[in-house]
Amino acid sequence: MKIQLELFGASKDFSKNDVLEFNFNEKSSIKDLRKQIINYIDKNLEGNKNFKKIVETSAFCSEDNNIISDNYKITKDQKISIIPPIGGG
Amino acid sequence: MLHTKIIDLSKEKIKPENAEEFIASSKFGASIVFYGTVRENNENKKVNGITYDSHDQLVIKSFEEIYNEADKKLNIKDKSVFIEHVKGYVGLGEISIIIAVACPHRSEAYDLSRYIIEEIKKRSPIWKKEHYENKESEWLKGNPIQTN
Numbered sequence: 001m002k003i004q005l006e007l008f009g010a011s012k013d014f015s016k017n018d019v020l021e022f023n024f025n026e027k028s029s030i031k032d033l034r035k036q037i038i039n040y041i042d043k044n045l046e047g048n049k050n051f052k053k054i055v056e057t058s059a060f061c062s063e064d065n066n067i068i069s070d071n072y073k074i075t076k077d078q079k080i081s082i083i084p085p086i087g088g089g
Numbered sequence: 090m091l092h093t094k095i096i097d098l099s100k101e102k103i104k105p106e107n108a109e110e111f112i113a114s115s116k117f118g119a120s121i122v123f124y125g126t127v128r129e130n131n132e133n134k135k136v137n138g139i140t141y142d143s144h145d146q147l148v149i150k151s152f153e154e155i156y157n158e159a160d161k162k163l164n165i166k167d168k169s170v171f172i173e174h175v176k177g178y179v180g181l182g183e184i185s186i187i188i189a190v191a192c193p194h195r196s197e198a199y200d201l202s203r204y205i206i207e208e209i210k211k212r213s214p215i216w217k218k219e220h221y222e223n224k225e226s227e228w229l230k231g232n233p234i235q236t237n
Contacts, residue, residue, distance in 0.1 A: 009216030010228035059234045065146045086214050087231030
């Protein structure tokens, strides 16, 4: 399964692109996605602690624009957005 | 009556006259237009401008929820509300958000305007990257969104 992770706010510093791609071999959850992003930061961003903190405190949003919990099952290829802590307006 | 929009500054400008036009009605005796603008200082740092990012669909959804909640929480049924927020680079003194409300009476208009901006701050997925005089820039920390 392929997950396209759309980056917003501070998470845009994770990549030059607005989207990161992750592959999963079996049914996975948001909790697994969170771990994969942390692994990506370890491998590609020298384990940047600030970036990891962003991942730990972020929410995630499904393709149909609902905030989803860590237990949300990813059962097909889809786009998911990472929603870092907010502070606009 | 509700109008919401994210204004992508790379494509268009935010226009205060649109807000005034939208809420104008002889049904209402009180109108308030709130502008959020970029100020020159934040936490003792000299700010040159702010880049706003937003999850457009979630932001619009949050604006609609906040508008609908006002019925129950503030008991304001008769109202006109205009909310636009920008995304992209905003210079000093320029507008990042317009909230225009019109209600039959002034107490309702003040309550509603304040309620909307406070809820947007808490709930709408909008992010700010401040640009400083010394050429550095950083995303502001913000608060985690509620996942229920």
